[in-house]
Amino acid sequence: xxxxxxxxxxxxxxxxxxxxxxxxxxxxxxxxxxxxxxxxxxxxxxxxxxxxxxxxxxxxxxxxxxxxxxxxxxxxxxxxxxxxxxxxxxxxxxxxxxxxxxxxxxxxxxxxxxxxxxxxxxxxxxxxxxxxxxxxxxxxxxxxxxxxxxxxxxxxxxxxxxxxxxxxxxxxxxxxxxxxxxxxxxxxxxxxxxxxxxxxxxxxxxxxxxxxxxxxxxxxxxxxxxxxxxxxxxxxxxxxxxxxxxxxxxxxxxxxxxxxxxxxxxxxxxxxxxxxxxxxxxxxxxxxxxxxxxxxxxxxxxxxxxxxxxxxxxxxxxxxxxxxxxxxxxxxxxxxxxxxxxxxxxxxxxxxxxxxxxxxxxxxxxxxxxxxxxxxxxxxxxxxxxxxxxxxxxxxxxxxxxxxxxxxxxxxxxxxxxxx
Amino acid sequence: xxxxxxxxxxxxxxxxxxxxxxxxxxxxxxxxxxxxxxxxxxxxxxxxxxxxxxxxxxxxxxxxxxxxxxxxxxxxxxxxxxxxxxxxxxxxxxxxxxxxxxxxxxxxxxxxxxxxxxxxxxxxxxxxxxxxxxxxxxxxxxxxxxxxxxxxxxxxxxxxxxxxxxxxxxxxxxxxxxxxxxxxxxxxxxxxxxxxxxxxxxxxxxxxxxxxxxxxxxxxxxxxxxxxxxx
Numbered sequence: 001x002x003x004x005x006x007x008x009x010x011x012x013x014x015x016x017x018x019x020x021x022x023x024x025x026x027x028x029x030x031x032x033x034x035x036x037x038x039x040x041x042x043x044x045x046x047x048x049x050x051x052x053x054x055x056x057x058x059x060x061x062x063x064x065x066x067x068x069x070x071x072x073x074x075x076x077x078x079x080x081x082x083x084x085x086x087x088x089x090x091x092x093x094x095x096x097x098x099x100x101x102x103x104x105x106x107x108x109x110x111x112x113x114x115x116x117x118x119x120x121x122x123x124x125x126x127x128x129x130x131x132x133x134x135x136x137x138x139x140x141x142x143x144x145x146x147x148x149x150x151x152x153x154x155x156x157x158x159x160x161x162x163x164x165x166x167x168x169x170x171x172x173x174x175x176x177x178x179x180x181x182x183x184x185x186x187x188x189x190x191x192x193x194x195x196x197x198x199x200x201x202x203x204x205x206x207x208x209x210x211x212x213x214x215x216x217x218x219x220x221x222x223x224x225x226x227x228x229x230x231x232x233x234x235x236x237x238x239x240x241x242x243x244x245x246x247x248x249x250x251x252x253x254x255x256x257x258x259x260x261x262x263x264x265x266x267x268x269x270x271x272x273x274x275x276x277x278x279x280x281x282x283x284x285x286x287x288x289x290x291x292x293x294x295x296x297x298x299x300x301x302x303x304x305x306x307x308x309x310x311x312x313x314x315x316x317x318x319x320x321x322x323x324x325x326x327x328x329x330x331x332x333x334x335x336x337x338x339x340x341x342x343x344x345x346x347x348x349x350x351x352x353x354x355x356x357x358x359x360x361x362x363x364x365x366x367x368x369x370x371x372x373x374x375x376x377x378x379x380x381x382x383x384x385x386x387x388x389x390x391x392x393x394x395x396x397x398x399x400x401x402x403x404x405x406x407x408x409x410x411x412x413x414x415x416x417x418x419x420x
Numbered sequence: 421x422x423x424x425x426x427x428x429x430x431x432x433x434x435x436x437x438x439x440x441x442x443x444x445x446x447x448x449x450x451x452x453x454x455x456x457x458x459x460x461x462x463x464x465x466x467x468x469x470x471x472x473x474x475x476x477x478x479x480x481x482x483x484x485x486x487x488x489x490x491x492x493x494x495x496x497x498x499x500x501x502x503x504x505x506x507x508x509x510x511x512x513x514x515x516x517x518x519x520x521x522x523x524x525x526x527x528x529x530x531x532x533x534x535x536x537x538x539x540x541x542x543x544x545x546x547x548x549x550x551x552x553x554x555x556x557x558x559x560x561x562x563x564x565x566x567x568x569x570x571x572x573x574x575x576x577x578x579x580x581x582x583x584x585x586x587x588x589x590x591x592x593x594x595x596x597x598x599x600x601x602x603x604x605x606x607x608x609x610x611x612x613x614x615x616x617x618x619x620x621x622x623x624x625x626x627x628x629x630x631x632x633x634x635x636x637x638x639x640x641x642x643x644x645x646x647x648x649x650x651x
Binding site: 002005009012013016017324325327328329330331332333334335336338412413414415417 | 500
């Protein structure tokens with residue numbers, strides 16, 4: 001008997017024993033489909049959460065490093081250089097300090113007061129939305145804080161180094177001072193000192209954060225002359241991706257731990273620091289999602305097991321009937337290998353058909369669940385899970401499908417014929 | 421000598437208290453072309469003898485030569501070949517596969533024999549025609565009477581043209597009229613040169629055989645030839 005004959009016999013047997021074949025398939029279908037759908041939905045949910053947090057977190061790392069002995073922005077320079085050294089992870093770094101002194105900004109006949117609290121009146125009447133903010137930043141201020149240049153250029157590295165009197169305006173500051181005219185190339189004065197406007201940012205247009213547009217960025221080296229040489233302690237580091245954020249945070253933490261070594265009491269004599277990121281939320285979500293995946297994996301495993309037990313039951317219940325059949329086949333001259341081949345193919349075909357139907361239902365179910373639960377237009381299951389569930393069911397089905405064949409084909413025909 | 425058994429034993433639970441000697445030293449020779457009835461009471465060991473002779477079971481001790489081959493030394497695969505090509509079985513309970521129709525049941529031994537697709541359907545139809553069941557080729561066992569099922573079983577037994585037919589109570593489940601019909605088919609095969617071994621507890625049926633071997637408690641107690649008028 002050749003393989004083709006074994007195939008034909010197996011198909012004949014499947015089509016003749018429809019109920020048994022269907023019940024066996026059902027176990028596999030339910031097992032595969034439920035695993036595929038459940039795992040996919042959880043993974044989809046996690047992916048959505050992560051996407052959301054990546055958008056929100058924007059891979060921004062907030063670094064606070066306060067050195068007790070900084071005299072000339074040394075820490076800023078060190079952090080700047082350190083971030084340059086991990087340019088594979090980090091896009092930019094900038095001090096992010098707001099000037100606390102009272103400043104009078106003038107351009108032509110227009111005057112803006114910054115931090116002139118007495119002129120702005122009592123707290124209740126302060127117009128927060130039109131208040132200006134002078135920011136001390138590096139050449140990467142725009143990049144780190146997600147600003148896009150509308151015209152002109154950013155502050156340059158040389159501007160920082162030479163403490164050149166240049167500034168970049170936020171859209172709000174540009175509107176307040178220049179209206180609709182181009183500010184680039186004009187000179188404004190701050191407390192009488194002239195600053196050349198080299199560029200301006202497009203508006204952020206965030207209704208609840210007008211202050212983001214009301215900024216004037218100047219090189220952080222003006223900290224000395226304009227900010228009483230206060231220690232610069234806030235920095236923003238922009239990482240390249242969510243995973244780079246995590247890695248850069250770890251590295252920054254280690255670097256700062258080196259800058260501010262702690263003594264035996266856990267107190268550093270040089271300064272203090274902490275590193276934080278919105279992406280920490282994303283990390284939390286990731287941890288949480290891994291846990292969810294584990295829990296769901298467990299549930300999926302249980303449903304596979306239940307499906308598997310279903311398959312096993314059907315197969316074992318029919319052993320007697322099948323044993324008689326094997327006895328008859330042996331009596332009329334079937335070799336052991338022919339019988340095993342037929343049963344193997346039969347089990348493999350049933351399980352594969354069941355598995356494919358299960359995958360089909362799983363895909364459709366995932367699509368529907370994605371649409372209803374996660375508002376995803378095209379959510380498809382994870383290949384690894386799908387293939388895994390399929391293989392598990394098929395292997396299980398084949399093992400239990402083969403069981404009667406292996407057991408009965410080794411018997412003397414007369415013993416197999418007597419089975420009941 | 422077609423079948424040659426010497427001192428054949430089939431012992432269940434050997435050495436235990438419940439030891440049963442189904443065959444207790446049977447010696448028997450059967451020539452090609454004989455029509456032998458093996459008779460005995462229920463429990464006399466006649467079915468066990470047929471199972472051993474038909475290679476459906478293995479003896480505990482003893483020699484069995486079939487056509488000069490020492491059967492006791494054969495592998496499972498070689499035994500399968502003997503069951504397929506040398507011996508055709510007819511069982512009391514027909515033992516047809518319920519899911520297959522008559523033609524498919526008869527084709528089965530031909531498939532295991534490795535006959536080509538073209539030949540085997542013709543051969544199977546011819547075998548069905550021989551027992552008068554060719555008009556029922558596509559009926560399943562459940563759609564046939566007992567006599568019809570037994571005729572299909574006979575067709576399956578003769579499909580590979582084996583030199584020996586072994587029938588274990590072939591008429592046991594049939595009424596006397598259909599029983600006679602089945603016996604008539606066996607006689608026809610005998611006339612065609614096939615060796616027939618007929619196992620029965622019914623002396624009336626044994627009376628129609630050319631030779632009778634009587635078993636009792638696993639031993640041959642009588643072995644005689646008789647003249648039969650078959651008209």
